[in-house]
Amino acid sequence: MGVGTGNTVLKVDGVTKTFGGLRALDDLNLTIEEGTVHAIIGPNGAGKSTMLNVCIGQLKPDTGTVTFDGEVITGKQPFEINQAGVSRVFQTPAIFEDLSVLQNVMIPAIAHRDGKFKLNPFSILEKQDDIEGRAVEILERLRLTELMDKHAGSMSRGNKRRLELAMCLVQQPRLLLLDEPTAGMSRHDTNRTIDILKQIKEGGMTKVIIEHDMHVVFSVADRISVLARGHIIAEGTPDEIKGNPVVQEAYLGGSVE
Amino acid sequence: MKKFFANQWLVMLVFSAVILTMPIWLSPIGAGYPDLLQKFMIFGIFAIGFNILFGLTGYLSFGHAAFLGVGSYAAVWSFKLLTMNVLPAIIFAIIVAGLFSVVIGYISLRRSGIYFSILTLAFAQMSYNLAYSVLTPVTNGETGLQLERADPRIIDSLFVEPTEGLPLTNFFSLSLSGYEGFYFCAAFLIIGFFISLRIFRSPFGLKLRAIKSNQTRMQYTGFSTKPYLLSAFVISGMYAGLAGGLMAATDPLAGAERMQWTASGEVVLMTILGGVGTLIGPLLGVGIIKYFENIFSAINENVLMAAYSGLPEGLQHFLVTVSSPFVGEGWHLTLGLMFMLVVIFLPGGIMEGFDRIKRLLMKPFSRNKDAVESAEEGH
Incomplete structure (x- = not known):
């Protein structure tokens, strides 16, 4: 090939x-x-x-x-x-339904940066520009930016699937x-x-x-x-x-x- | 709300102002006296800490009073052995409660959901019963751990002449009775609230919320979830230890009843009533429950008669008869009804009520905003 x-x-x-x-x-x-x-x-x-x-x-x-x-x-x-x-997109979308779309993508981005366990209780989430920047970039690619602040659970199934794909892609697996x-x-x-x-x-x-x-x-x-x-x-x-x-x-x- | 919380120093300024002026604005409703104010502060700390575990991770511990009790015992032992200064006692209380919660948390977090709750409940009841029986040398059993004149107080004995009666707790030269005690506890509540605020806004807080939402997804996202849960558990255990230490600091004795399951249940009620997972909700819950417990329970028929005194006699007697089951000894009835109403109609607690009122008031504005946004999208 x-x-x-x-x-x-x-x-x-x-x-x-x-x-x-x-x-x-x-x-x-x-x-x-x-x-x-x-x-x-x-x-x-x-x-x-x-x-x-x-x-x-x-x-x-x-x-x-x-x-x-x-x-x-x-x-x-x-x-x-x-x-x-290794990242996986599941058959039924496995996302964080209670969080916003942006947060859903920020979490795997943090996992990619911080590893399996890092205690950072005093750094401020909104100031983590690198994380937010990468999350927004991926959301743009998947055309989810306008839904960024929405509750992930309230989206259509198709959008949930795209969100899950974004969550995997942000980790650059x-x-x-x-x-x-x-x-x-x-x-x-x-x-x-x-x-x-x-x-x-x-x-x-x-x-x-x-x-x-x-x-x-x-x-x-x-x-x-x-x-x-x-x-x-x-x-x-x-x-x-x-x-x-x-x-x-x-x-x-x-x-x- | 989001923007408001974005400026943390403004939030802290407003929060501190509200807390420190409590003696003034609570006196018209009869709650401005130091003893009750101290309770507000101490249980406020307990609930804030509990909310870090329950509110963020969704793990419902039914045994948090055990950490409060352990904190109290640790503080009283510090008074007995070292010094009547409360600072070492409180540090000691936080550390001992923290260590205790590492052990209980490590074991209980092997399970989730109802099994986790049952495990924590079992541990707390075990501690409670041990404090009454086997551990009597440490806890002084049913009598409770108290100060005695004969206590060694190693550090104090070097500097101060022993007094006639029992010595009093102090913060260096400051006494901790009355309003001083309130302000001392208030300082800790403000610090505790600030830490909680930072945790809520941190990546750590977001990870905890994500665990609550979908723990399996967290594991496939590369997070080892157990250490995060244990950290939250220990942090909330340390808050409980601090609350227990402050209880001993304002009133230097410790009894096993502080560890009983009803005490653990109370903090659960407070958190749910006020609003699980919100910053302010648990404090509202504390305020309401402690207010009912101390003020509502003191209302008797004479007070009711006086309250309805302007009305015709027949109506006055009727109203007194109708309302008397809800006050005095019956305050539990009122609280129970209120709790049921909140859980049924406002699952998010009183904070959800505020949110709904706010949305209702903002509705005309937000509709305009939506219209503007859709117009912009049209271009």
Whole structure:
């Protein structure tokens, strides 16, 4: 492809995760190249979200390891993995509903600057120009500036999703994980999100995106992996995946296109 | 409101002026006497501290009176062993309560929600019962810890001749009875309020509010939330210790009943009544509850008769009969009704009431402002 740097940024190695009798992930192996947009597609219940949960430390795999940037991150706390440079947009927007939109973005900016714990009870928030400046800059990029002083909880679902994306981007993560970032969005909002995702390509950030909307997948992805029954059944460029008969049968066949 | 709080020195100036002139403006409603004023200050400090934990993080502690009690014991021991000067006693009270809250906080914060509340309640009740039983050598059990003539008072014995009766607490040469005691406590309340104001406006305060809003998101945003919660817990425990120390400073004895769960519940009521998570709300709650407890409870039928004296006799007797269950011994009834009304109609406490009144009054202006803004957007 020639898009990425050739370095591996995330490596999922033989990960298995069972819930009771269900094998959600079954000896999953996946390599994500730095600087690419890597889409993971697959039918419902294929284990896509479980995979992300393992990557961010929300779930511990039964066996196998996840390596980020050459370092094993399985068993680490979610905040340690985030501080290492992994941010995630959730399927249902996880934002601070009771705070203002600006504050929602300032908090991750502070996390990026201060690390996992810093007690600064006497510095004044409004005087932290660096933090506010960066937050405003990101909000401008996502066209949320006019909603800056609004209660985050009072916004539409689409705006909440964009806000969550802003919260992740302000941290300048090395790896951004997106769980169905356009689910429930209007066509207009979806296209806007595609534009944003293409725009932030320039930063050298690696993105892993789980998506059902094939329009989105084929617009943004450099590489696609197809997940079914807990393991990867096919991987390749968008064109390769489109023409792959196994994928046609398991996933694309009839139901989507 | 936001702009008003932006200038912290102006806020502090107004706040200090209001607090220090309390003896003047509270005397018309019968609350201008030193004993009650001291209570306002001491419980004000307690509630401000409690609000840093409950108001900002949403963690409802039902055991904060334990820290208040520990602070009182620590202060009285300082009077007994070292000196009658209150300064070391108060420092001692804050430190001991702080250490105590590190231990209780560390264990209780392993859980959240109702389980956290139950853990803190259990710890406080345990402390209360221990103070009555096993810890009698330290707490003097049911009698409570008191000063005795025979106390060593190591530092004082070097400088002062022992007096005939029990010595009095002092702040260097200043005595702490009456209004002096009030102003001494008021100084601490003002400092305590300033610290709380700074915490509310700091990144630390914002992080605590974010934990209240969505703790899981905080973890995925790169924050280790436990240390933040423990810091808030210990800070509020130290405020409680300071309040306990001041209680002992104005009246040098300490009893276990200060740690009982009803005392912990009282600060919860005060905070909710006034407005959780607001700077001023908890202080309003303290004012109202302490006023009811001390003034409303003293109203009897004779006072009511006098209040309705201008009316025809039949009506006067009727009104006295109707209102008497709500005053005197019945003050709890009035307070309970008020608390219910506030929680049902103003979940944000009295501060929310003020906010609504303000919005109602500002409505004509803000509509104009909106119109201007939308006109500007149109261009």
